[in-house]
Amino acid sequence: MDFVQNRRSIRQYTDRDVDDALLNRLLEEAERTQTMGNMQLYSVVVTRSAEMKQRLAPAHFNQPMVTGAPVVLTFCADFHRATEWCRLRKADPGYDNFLSFMNAATDALLYCQTFCTLAEAEGLGLCFLGTTVYQPLAIIEALRLPQLVVPVATITLGWPAEHPAQTDRLPLTAVRHDEVYAPVTPATIERDYAAKEALPENREFVRINGTETLAQIFTDIRYTRRDNEAMSDGLFEALRHQGFLK
C-alpha cells in the first residue's frame, strides 16, 4: 500500500483517456465498501462530455481541473433509488429527513474514498473538489438530480501529467486521542502545529498573502465566516429542495 504513502492530489492530466472498462471495474470493485443495511445509498454521475464539464465548472469556482480532466465523477447521497424500490414493493419509505441524508452522505463518501484508493492503485491521479457542497443547487440542476439525491463529493480523474511535492500533515498526536478527548491547549497546539508553520512553503504562503500568521490565511482569505455562513444557508436550501428537510 505504498501508493497511499506516496499519494498527492493531481490537478494536471495527460491526453490519455480513462478507459470506460477500467472505470467500470473500479466503480464496481468499490461497491464492496460497507454500506448501511446493504442499501448502497449512493450514486455516481460520470461526466465526460465537454459541454457538461463546462456546465459543472462554475459550481466549482471554475477550477481548471473540471474542464481539464478526462473524467469528472460526482458522488451523490442517494435515497431516491431505495425509496422508489420501496414504493414499487408495497413498502412505505420514511427517508425524507436529515438522518437519512447523513446516512446516505456517509455511504457516498465511504464509497468515494474506496474508489479513490483503487484508482490511485492503478496509477490514476485525482483531485477531490471540496466545492461540491458550496453550491449544490447548481450541480443538482446541471446533473438533473431527482428528489433525495444530493451531491457530496466530486473528483476529477485522469492520468497524471505532474508530480507535485507532497503537502505536510500534522503529527498523529494531533489526531489521536485515547479513551477520552484530550484537551487542546497552547502546549498541544505548539507541539502539533509548530513544524507546519515553520515549513518554507508555508512561510512563503504567509508572505504572499500578506498575513501575519498561517491561520489568518484560512480565516481571512480562504474560508471566511461570511462565506461559510452564506454557504450553510445554501446547503440547507439544497437539502430542503431535494426533500431531506421539511
Added chain:
Amino acid sequence: MDFVQNRRSIRQYTDRDVDDALLNRLLEEAERTQTMGNMQLYSVVVTRSAEMKQRLAPAHFNQPMVTGAPVVLTFCADFHRATEWCRLRKADPGYDNFLSFMNAATDALLYCQTFCTLAEAEGLGLCFLGTTVYQPLAIIEALRLPQLVVPVATITLGWPAEHPAQTDRLPLTAVRHDEVYAPVTPATIERDYAAKEALPENREFVRINGTETLAQIFTDIRYTRRDNEAMSDGLFEALRHQGFLK
C-alpha cells in the same frame, strides 16, 4: 487490491490484541488522505478499556462488537483543534456553522475509509457502526468531546475469528449514471433489484421477518420513519450542542 474484492464486515475477533505500534502506523498512513485546505478536520478516539467500551455500548444499541472487539475507534468531525489553533494565532475562526460541520464530517469519513482499507490490507477485520449518528450526544458525553467535535463513524477492530459469506451488491447499472441522472423507473428497479430479491438468504430474511417484500423489512422494521424522524431531531440537537448550529 484483491482484499477489497474479498472483504466482509467482521463482527467476531480472536483474543489477539491489535498492537499499538501497528495501530499508530495505520492511523498515520491514513493521514495521507486528501483533506480540506490541508486542515485535517478530524480526530479519532481510541477505546481499549473495558470500562469505556461498556460506556459506549448503549449508544450503539449494545451491539456485541463494541465490547467484544479489542479496539473501538470513533472518528469525529473536528473543527475544535483548528479553531483553537486560529485563536492562538490571532485569527478569527468562523467554523461554528453547518457548512463547516459538513466539511469536517467529509474529512473524517474519507480518513476513516482510508484507515479501513489499510487495516483490511493488514488482515485486520472491522465492522462499521452506522449507529454513531443515532444517539451522538451519548457518545459526545462518554468521550468528552468538546465544542465543534461530533462523532460521525465508529469501527470495531480486531483479528478476524469468523469468515462470513459475502453479502450481495447491486449491479453497477444501479449506481452509475452518465452525464445526467437517468430516471429510476419500474424497469430499472426490476433490472437492478430482481437478483437481490431472488437470493435465497434474502427470501429467508423475508420469511423470518414475516413481511411480504424485502423492502418492507427496511421500512417497517429496521429503518422506520418514526425512528428516522426522532433521530433526525437528536442529530440536530447534537449539532446545536456542539456549536455547529445556532
